[in-house]
Structure formats: C-alpha cells, structure tokens
C-alpha cells in the first residue's frame with residue numbers, strides 16, 4: 001500500500017532546546033507503525049505536531065500528498081487520537097460520554113452506531129455504568145471508542161498501555177490488532193518498550209534525543225536469524241574450549257572470563273543448550289537477545305555518546 005504520511009526534516013525547539021531534531025519517516029496505509037523511544041525522546045512532541053497541537057519549528061508533515069499546514073484540516077478530520085489520558089465525564093455512563101463526544105464531532109448519531117462502537121472496545125455490556133467505576137484499561141478503551149466515533153482512517157495512540165495492569169495491556173494490544181486487521185485502520189502507536197512494539201507493529205522507528213536511530217520493518221529489524229545469545233557458566237574458559245570442539249565455534253563473537261556471546265538463529269538455542277549440557281558445561285544462564293534490543297537498552301545506560309545502530 002502507498003504512503004499515507006511523510007514526515008520530512010521535522011524539528012521542534014522549545015526556547016533553544018531541541019526536542020525533535022530533523023526527523024523524517026514514512027507511515028504507509030494499513031501500517032501499525034511503532035514509535036519507540038525512551039521517556040523524553042520526543043515521541044509526544046512529534047505526535048502533537050502531527051495533530052497540529054503545536055507547530056513545528058521547521059520541516060513538514062505531508063498527509064495524502066498535502067502539507068498539513070495548509071490542507072484545511074483534512075488530516076485532522078481523518079484522524080482519531082489519544083495523546084493524554086482522555087478527559088471524560090466520570091459521573092456519566094460510558095454510553096452518555098460517547099454520545100456527547102459523538103455529538104460534538106458533528107456526526108449523525110444513532111443508538112446502533114454508539115453501541116457498535118462500545119462493542120468494538122468490549123464495553124457494550126457495561127454501557128450503563130458510570131465511568132468512575134471503570135478500571136484504567138476500560139477508560140482507555142472508552143477513549144478509543146470516542147476517538148473512533150467519527151470513523152477516522154488513522155488513529156494515533158500515545159503510550160496506550162501506560163499505567164495498565166497485565167489484563168489491560170493484553171486487551172489494548174488485541175484492540176489495536178483488531179483495529180488494523182479487521183477494520184483496516186492505520187495506527188501510529190508510541191511506546192518506550194521494544195517488546196510492546198515488537199508484538200503489535202509491522203513497521204517502526206526508534207528515536208533518541210529527538211533524532212531517528214533506525215526505521216524499518218519490524219521483522220527485518222528484529223530478524224530471529226540475528227540473535228545474540230549470552231551464556232554465563234561456572235568456568236567460561238572451559239565452556240569456550242568445549243564449544244570450540246563443535247560447529248558452534250564459528251558463531252562465538254565475544255568472550256570474557258565471565259561470559260560468552262554467540263550470534264545465531266534464535267530457533268537453534270534449544271539445540272545449543274542440549275549440546276552444552278552434553279559437554280558437561282556448568283551453565284548458569286543462557287539469554288537470547290536480539291541485537292536491536294541490546295542496542296536499545298544501551299541507550300538507557302549511555303547518556304552521552306550514541307553510536308548508530310547497525311544490524
């Protein structure tokens with residue numbers, strides 16, 4: 001499918017501080033596009049510029065071929081968003097909240113439309129209950145029903161699983177996947193967790209200090225054939241010597257006196273463990289990690305110097 005949004009050289013400065021720095025990326029129609037970065041990386045600032053809540057210092061956002069700065073709010077009309085915790089009337093029911101927001105958006109409201117919308121987010125059976133009695137996850141899902149009531153083709157969700165319990169997180173993931181697969185929505189979703197993006201997105205961008213680190217297909221960036229496996233054992237030198245007698249020798253990438261690192265296919269890990277046991281290595285741990293995961297974690301620990309990611 002073709003591109004829906006093209007962001008080119010987007011920059012935002014707040015009183016001399018550059019929150020978003022020359023950022024370019026493309027969101028294709030039908031994508032669940034993961035926007036990954038640590039707290040403060042510039043995710044919300046970018047999403048806010050896409051929603052015209054703040055103005056870019058420079059650069060452009062092009063939607064369906066037109067710069068949104070002068071598209072007569074075409075992109076906004078076709079977008080539903082949850083950027084902060086959605087504001088709701090907590091002493092009114094889920095149905096009444098949706099009714100009010102639907103009326104405000106100017107669409108033709110019918111009971112069927114609103115109930116269908118509530119069913120989509122799994123709240124039809126609770127439609128008479130007041131929002132004050134809802135869990136955070138339920139409020140978040142009602143927020144999505146509100147954001148989607150005018151049938152937009154794009155939905156932007158800023159950290160939608162933040163503050164949710166495990167059930168709420170699972171419900172939210174399933175909802176995002178359904179929005180994409182069953183309803184054909186394009187979804188942009190931000191998170192500070194790679195594991196989260198890995199599950200729901202087909203394409204993603206990682207940003208750090210306002211700059212793009214990497215962008216691409218999740219399956220390519222998180223290719224299982226390119227997994228780093230870290231092995232710690234009682235005697236690392238002995239484990240290395242044992243491995244050198246096997247076909248795994250060529251895969252050993254680094255070793256210290258505490259651990260060994262192999263680059264290999266994730267699906268071969270059980271076989272490696274079996275062989276290590278057979279060789280009577282006293283293994284303490286075997287930890288498969290994708291190199292992108294390692295890289296992303298290193299950003300957390302390294303505040304001063306950032307090497308570009310290479311796969």
Ligand SMILES: Nc1ncnc2c1ncn2[C@@H]1O[C@H](COP(=O)(O)OP(=O)(O)OP(=O)(O)O)[C@@H](O)[C@H]1O
Nearest residue numbers: 014017019037038039040041042043044045046159
């Ligand atoms: N209105 C503002 N004035 C000054 N600085 C701002 C403003 N908004 C954001 N910033 C700064 O810009 C940087 C990026 O913030 P942003 O909220 O976009 O990050 P984020 O990736 O969404 O992280 P988080 O998940 O913590 O919100 C931060 O250092 C933040 O303090």
